[in-house]
Amino acid sequence: MVIIEDNILKVKKRISLICSKINKDPDSITVVAVSKARSVEQIKETIEAGITDIGENRVQEAVIKYKSLTLSAESGSAYGGNTQHLTPIKWHMVGHLQTNKVKDAVKIFDLIHSVDSLRLAEELNRQAARIDKIQDILIEVKTSQETAKFGLKPEEAIEVIKEMANFKNINIKGLMTIAPLTVNPGETRPFFRMLRELRDKIKDTLPITHYPLPILSMGMTDDFEVAIEEGSNIVRLGRVIFD
Numbered sequence: 326m327v328i329i330e331d332n333i334l335k336v337k338k339r340i341s342l343i344c345s346k347i348n349k350d351p352d353s354i355t356v357v358a359v360s361k362a363r364s365v366e367q368i369k370e371t372i373e374a375g376i377t378d379i380g381e382n383r384v385q386e387a388v389i390k391y392k393s394l395t396l397s398a399e400s401g402s403a404y405g406g407n408t409q410h411l412t413p414i415k416w417h418m419v420g421h422l423q424t425n426k427v428k429d430a431v432k433i434f435d436l437i438h439s440v441d442s443l444r445l446a447e448e449l450n451r452q453a454a455r456i457d458k459i460q461d462i463l464i465e466v467k468t469s470q471e472t473a474k475f476g477l478k479p480e481e482a483i484e485v486i487k488e489m490a491n492f493k494n495i496n497i498k499g500l501m502t503i504a505p506l507t508v509n510p511g512e513t514r515p516f517f518r519m520l521r522e523l524r525d526k527i528k529d530t531l532p533i534t535h536y537p538l539p540i541l542s543m544g545m546t547d548d549f550e551v552a553i554e555e556g557s558n559i560v561r562l563g564r565v566i567f568d
């Protein structure tokens with residue numbers, strides 16, 4: 326309990342500090358606690374410490390945790406047993422999504438960060454329509470050729486996003502990237518900058534009313550401060566919260 330709570334306090338301090346440096350409101354940064362391979366108990370501790378955005382990278386694991394947390398919330402035992410102050414959890418899919426998992430994914434996720442093909446968007450649109458949902462998504466962009474396995478190439482992104490405009494049951498909220506692993510967090514800056522510039526270019530190129538793309542999901546444990554400096558407003562944090 327103490328460790329996760331302490332870690333979150335420290336993370337919030339670091340975010341406040343970097344935000345004051347660049348004159349940004351720290352409340353404009355959403356921390357997603359990436360809880361893959363962590364327990365439901367650990368997620369509860371995270372929620373009690375004030376982080377209610379939870380990220381997972383596998384649909385099946387997320388469904389199990391989702392059910393478990395929903396059940397304990399209904400019986401009043403989650404969040405200290407106080408049903409009066411139930412905090413709604415927002416679920417984020419941050420890992421690669423296979424088309425055969427989409428049907429389950431649209432049932433639980435508030436935001437899917439990892440849409441990297443027209444085919445996947447089409448299936449998301451279809452399954453979201455079946456349950457009468459508008460699914461919020463981000464487009465994953467491969468900003469570094471060497472390391473990232475998934476994501477659209479930056480030069481493909483505009484065309485693909487344009488095509489996705491036909492899908493009425495998905496809502497493209499922004500872009501996501503995973504920077505290459507480096508020893509020095511400063512080295513990830515160009516990749517984050519590339520994502521921000523791409524977002525701005527898409528806004529300039531496509532009809533703006535359709536594509537305000539307010540979200541940039543970038544920055545993890547080793548590089549979230551650099552990412553925030555480059556315009557990130559969702560950081561996805563695992564180790565710095567749970568270890």
Ligand SMILES: *Cc1c(COP(=O)(O)O)cnc(C)c1O
Binds near residue numbers: 503547562565
């Ligand atoms: C695991 C994971 C994270 C969190 O990584 P840390 O380095 O532990 O903060 C963020 N984004 C994605 C896509 C992940 O898979």
